[in-house]
Amino acid sequence: MTLTHAWLALHAVAGREIAKFVRQYGRLLSSLVRPSLWLIVFAAGFQNVFGVAIIPPYDSYIEYRVYIAPGLLGMVLLFNGMQSSLSMVYDREMGMMRLLLTAPLPRWYLLFCKLMAGTVLSVLQAYAFLAIAALFEVGIPLAGWLTVLPALFAGGLMLGALGLLLSVYIKQLENFAGTMNFVIFPMFFVSSALYPLWKLRESGAEIVWQLASLNPFTHAVELIRFALYGQFNLTACLVVIGSALTFFVAAVLGYDPGRGLLRRSGRPA
Amino acid sequence: MAEQPLLDVEQVSKSYGPRKALDGVSLQVGRGEFVALLGPNGAGKSTLFQLLSGLFVADGGSIRIGGLDLRTHMTAALARLGVVFQQPTLDLDLGVAANLRYHARLHGLGGRHARERIDAELARLGLAERAQEPARALSGGNRRKVELARALVHQPEVLLMDEATVGLDFASRRQLLDDVHALVASRGVGVLWASHLVDEAEGADRVVVLHLGHVLFTGTPAELVAHCGAADLAAAFLQLTAGGGRHAA
Numbered sequence: 001m002t003l004t005h006a007w008l009a010l011h012a013v014a015g016r017e018i019a020k021f022v023r024q025y026g027r028l029l030s031s032l033v034r035p036s037l038w039l040i041v042f043a044a045g046f047q048n049v050f051g052v053a054i055i056p057p058y059d060s061y062i063e064y065r066v067y068i069a070p071g072l073l074g075m076v077l078l079f080n081g082m083q084s085s086l087s088m089v090y091d092r093e094m095g096m097m098r099l100l101l102t103a104p105l106p107r108w109y110l111l112f113c114k115l116m117a118g119t120v121l122s123v124l125q126a127y128a129f130l131a132i133a134a135l136f137e138v139g140i141p142l143a144g145w146l147t148v149l150p151a152l153f154a155g156g157l158m159l160g161a162l163g164l165l166l167s168v169y170i171k172q173l174e175n176f177a178g179t180m181n182f183v184i185f186p187m188f189f190v191s192s193a194l195y196p197l198w199k200l201r202e203s204g205a206e207i208v209w210q211l212a213s214l215n216p217f218t219h220a221v222e223l224i225r226f227a228l229y230g231q232f233n234l235t236a237c238l239v240v241i242g243s244a245l246t247f248f249v250a251a252v253l254g255y256d257p258g259r260g261l262l263r264r265s266g267r268p269a
Numbered sequence: 270m271a272e273q274p275l276l277d278v279e280q281v282s283k284s285y286g287p288r289k290a291l292d293g294v295s296l297q298v299g300r301g302e303f304v305a306l307l308g309p310n311g312a313g314k315s316t317l318f319q320l321l322s323g324l325f326v327a328d329g330g331s332i333r334i335g336g337l338d339l340r341t342h343m344t345a346a347l348a349r350l351g352v353v354f355q356q357p358t359l360d361l362d363l364g365v366a367a368n369l370r371y372h373a374r375l376h377g378l379g380g381r382h383a384r385e386r387i388d389a390e391l392a393r394l395g396l397a398e399r400a401q402e403p404a405r406a407l408s409g410g411n412r413r414k415v416e417l418a419r420a421l422v423h424q425p426e427v428l429l430m431d432e433a434t435v436g437l438d439f440a441s442r443r444q445l446l447d448d449v450h451a452l453v454a455s456r457g458v459g460v461l462w463a464s465h466l467v468d469e470a471e472g473a474d475r476v477v478v479l480h481l482g483h484v485l486f487t488g489t490p491a492e493l494v495a496h497c498g499a500a501d502l503a504a505a506f507l508q509l510t511a512g513g514g515r516h517a518a
Contacts, residue, residue: 001344005377012374016360023362095358102322103375104348257325 001105009105010113017087017117031079031125035072036132043068055196057229062139069138070225071193073148074155074217076129077122081159082184084118086176088167101255108252115160115248122156123149144228151227154240155220161247168254191218192225216243273336274299275349275459276321276427281330283316290316292482293330298427301457303450305470305490308479309510314463315355317479318431321461322352335426348376351425351458353416355432361405365396368404369419376423383422390418394448410441417448428452430462434469442469467503476502480510 021027043065054061091097100110130145166179188194190212197218200209212218219239226233274297283291291313298304308314319325321332323343332339334346359368366387373383391397394414404412413433420428430449434442446469452458462469470476476493478486486493486509490502499505 002377004379008374008377008379011379012371016363016371020362094360095354095356096360098322098324098352098354098356099358099372100375101324102347102350102352104344104346104377105375106344257323 001109005105006109009103009110010116013100013110013113014117014120017114017121020087021121027083028125028128031076032129032132034079035075035129038068038072038075039065039133039136039138055198057226057231057233065136066139067196068194069133069140070228071188071191071221072133073126073129073152073224074191074193074221075188076126077152077155077159077220078184078188078217080118080122080125081156081161081163082166082179083163084114084121084160085163085167085170085179087118088114088164089170089172089176092167093172107255107257111164111248111252111255115157115164118160118163119153119156122160123152126152126156140228141230143230147230148224148227151220151223154237154244155224158216158220158240158244158247161244161251164251165247165254168251187215187217191215191221193217193221216240219243272300274333275302275335276461277331277333277336278317278321279331279333281317281320281327281332283313283320283325283328290482291320291327294479294482294484295330296461296477296484296487298459298461300426300459301453302474303453303460303462303472304475304477305473306461306463306477306479307465307467307470307506308463309465311481312465312479312510313482314465314479315431316482318352318355318429318463321429322350323347348423349426351420351423351428353413353420353428353430353433355435355463357412357416359404359412359415359419362403364401364403365391365407365415366400368415369422372419373422378423386422386424387418390421391415394418408441410437410444413437413441413445414448417445421452424456426459428458428460430460432463432465434464434466442466446472467506471502478506478509485509 047064088097091100101107103110130140134140166183170176170179190208192212197209197212200212216239219236222233223236223240226236276298278294278296281291281294282289294313294317296304296306306314306317320327323339326340335349337346337349339346360371363371369387369390370383373379373387378386388397391400394417396411396414396418399407399411404415407415428449434445437445449460449462450472453460462473464470471490473490475488476486476490477484478493486496488496494502494505497505497508499508
């Protein structure tokens, strides 16, 4: 694989994903409406219910909408990661996946191209939401727009890789709703996106607290939360990068014609 | 064949659980040769094509494309291969040229070289004027032509046509077949054409009959007719695939 070939292939895959995204106005709209509703409606309704103590990275008491903004950025990445999974399943059903997988490039690289394309879209959508959030005074410093970029990218990669992995196991588009129920919702709710973890522990939900502490999505949200305020959360970063690598390697093995699920099922890619 | 075959399949086997989809399949395609792979539904043609295009790995045997072993030199071997899949694989929302550009980039062709190759292939198939139209706007026959043009953009040595005429009317079927025969004559491409329609094998240099995962016969269409003592190719094919025995010529 030459560098030029690698770049052209990335251009092909990412270009197609971005062109598809631009055509689907509804997708951009729904990716923004969903977290915006949470920010405007949910946060307003719960404004006085939660007493949020001073916890890092915050250095004073904060309003609830300020607290959930990083979690909602994570939500944008999470939904788009799953959307990438849906795109893989769709391509498999439509036959485009065969075209991709018969290209003269290592399979891991072809999947990496898909992952990068999805991640770029995730980050773009996250910034679009950040712009909306700014209108509602969520108190993100201007420098935070820049410092959050690596965190959004790492989170997007991790959740995109999870989407890739899931696409190995989702056989039909019809099964996608199941993924929503069993992956997106538990991942989002059993995390620090909507409430700080100490709240869970304080309320006696010990198992939920432990699960939330282990949830890679929690770490993606915390990485974003710290990065928005120019701080670096090493633990979160290690968990996010480690999870991204694990999910991606598992997805590559899943798509390996000699080893993965495809071999056992006898189902074409 | 004096020179090394462009496509060399030796004793290839593939099982899905207890079911043996292919059992010791061997076939060769030489330069400038049109080989028809005939087999009824369920013969194992699609499985063989999935192995040839690297989507699956064979349990046993070897596949060499342009002398390169697919197992050990997968990417270099795939670069020499063009495939038209049985299932349509165009992105219908993209334009005709954009579909070809996507494929060209995946094969490492960009810039002016890619444009020239795309223009040449579309012009050869009479589709130059429709290059900017969305693929969705084309008829079934023209969509297949675009897929053929796409498979040729990177100038492969071997072309796999996996039941490419499925769903086409007679005229479109005949035209696609003629296009591929012309390609064999003009460029020396080796073609493996899978079909269950016997008339598509009549002009082939050789016929390989696959049935229940076994090769029953390899030879010219005339040899197949003579081998079975049948009146024509269709009768010979029916006679041969009525049972499950092994023959060779």
